[in-house]
Amino acid sequence: MTQVQYLTRSDLEGAQQAAWKPKPIINNFAVDTVLDAEAFRKLPILVVKQGAIGLQHMLGDGRQTISVIYFEDEVLDFRHFGKVSGRATCLLPVTVKLYSSDDYDRLQHESTQFQIEHATKQARQLNYASQHSVDLARKSAIEKLASFILESRKRQNLGRGLDVLLRLRRSDIADYMGLRAETLSRAFTKLKKLGLIACDQTDLVHISNEPGLRQMANGKVNWMKTRIQ
Amino acid sequence: MTQVQYLTRSDLEGAQQAAWKPKPIINNFAVDTVLDAEAFRKLPILVVKQGAIGLQHMLGDGRQTISVIYFEDEVLDFRHFGKVSGRATCLLPVTVKLYSSDDYDRLQHESTQFQIEHATKQARQLNYASQHSVDLARKSAIEKLASFILESRKRQNLGRGLDVLLRLRRSDIADYMGLRAETLSRAFTKLKKLGLIACDQTDLVHISNEPGLRQMANGKVNWMKTRIQ
DNA sequence: CGAATAGTTGAGTAGTCTCAAAACAGGTGG
């Protein structure tokens, strides 16, 4: 009796799952497009499929910051956005999948697999934010840049690859790392002169000395004493 | 007699809920206790009931940072902690409720109310982290302190109250705001001289000029020109 | 080609860090 019930219920659930599936709504946005929360009231959940979306903030006198960046496969949920959360801006040409609140909740509810993945992504996002706070808090410009290069590699799933595409503009990287573009530029030349990285193009960075770069990022190198002239 | 009463009450609660309810395990920790993830393998979810837990990070040469602080009613989930996530340290005497992975998941699964609350808390945590990045990125010491005071008020649910208990030690506040304790101290005296705050004790800050403090926090005041001597 | 945007380089300044010492608070024991 209980067995029959169990099987039947299970079958029904399976049938329901298979029968229902939200058709993903795909959208593209050009660089510098501002994604207004109001415009996404009906489809407030964005899953980035290509490109990058950044949360831009501006202080009263014009100082700019990018607090969080959403890269591929990361989820931006407009439902939980307060007024202080800044504005979402496309830092690259962006492709997103859009979900309505109901659809996304239903996906989560019907598939534990999906729910687990979502929870993991949420937690990862908080980890990135936490690490980013560490980068911003007490690191020097050159250490910040080293950290950024390594973070970029990690978030692009490049594994142990030594060639990292930065993709973002210098000014956006600077905003993200809490620096001025000029200071960032100087940090690039310093890393190059120290032989930790090499770059021919502006976009592509080759990591010449990975342990060195990692130590630099973690503040284990007193680079002042490794004199640069 | 007392036993009968207890059992009856317990049964009622059980019946009201979902016939199942995990007994919360409560624990206390002294200041500066380090909560090792390994020790919480069986009960990896901590809900802070009193005090504050901070994620401490240390750079190679000893520079310290606190990236995230968990205050009352916030959830620290050791399951999603990477190696880089720093160590969890009690910044105040702490009381926590502990949950096992199964219990917490079950609570979420059986009560949509609980699930919504959890999701909201997660999102709020990310918002705090995002705002914190903004504070760290480009703000001056005095602006950082103004931001911290307002953040403290907000997270203590003081509403429009003008008296804020900072509770944390100066050195922890400094670590959190990416400053040295000395610089923080100087920022305090500057805010006092500007008449934005007043404090008799070290712990208690009275906001004397709230709009002014808020403008300071948002970088709308060129406080250099409001000369301090 | 000229206009516009993006990135680099240079000189001077403002603000934070460093290190050292002094003031302050809280608890202990004589």
Add this chain to the structure above:
DNA sequence: CCACCTGTTTTGAGACTACTCAACTATTCG
């Protein structure tokens, strides 16, 4: 009660980093 200790906060003077503003180079695009 005071002297003493430990730990925290404040104050001071000098060094150094990152910012500002300006000019310059490189690249893109009509």
